[in-house]
Amino acid sequence: MTRRKFTSKFKTRVVLESLKERSTTQELAQKFEIAPQQINLWKREFLSPDGAEMFSVPNNNPDGAEIFLKSAPSEQAQIATTT
Numbered sequence: 001m002t003r004r005k006f007t008s009k010f011k012t013r014v015v016l017e018s019l020k021e022r023s024t025t026q027e028l029a030q031k032f033e034i035a036p037q038q039i040n041l042w043k044r045e046f047l048s049p050d051g052a053e054m055f056s057v058p059n060n061n062p063d064g065a066e067i068f069l070k071s072a073p074s075e076q077a078q079i080a081t082t083t
Contacts (some may be wrong), residue, residue: 006034014039015046 014032018025018039029036045051 011042012046015042018043 010032014028014034017023017028023031025036025039028039032039
């Protein structure tokens with residue numbers, strides 16, 4: 001069995017869903033088909049001081065970076081207004 005690789009975009013989406021606290025970690029794990037421990041690990045990494053670097057889109061994909069930069073602030077704003 002080979003290890004699955006997840007994109008920065010996918011990780012960010014999972015973490016942002018987790019931070020919204022609308023679903024439990026277990027529910028999100030089932031939804032995204034990953035282990036609950038993986039969500040907790042990504043959330044810790046994301047919230048760490050250098051978390052932005054871990055979740056950034058590589059420079060060789062400018063289109064992906066643009067999508068990431070456009071979508072992430074609005075998600076973060078929603079989180080800030082709901083908490």
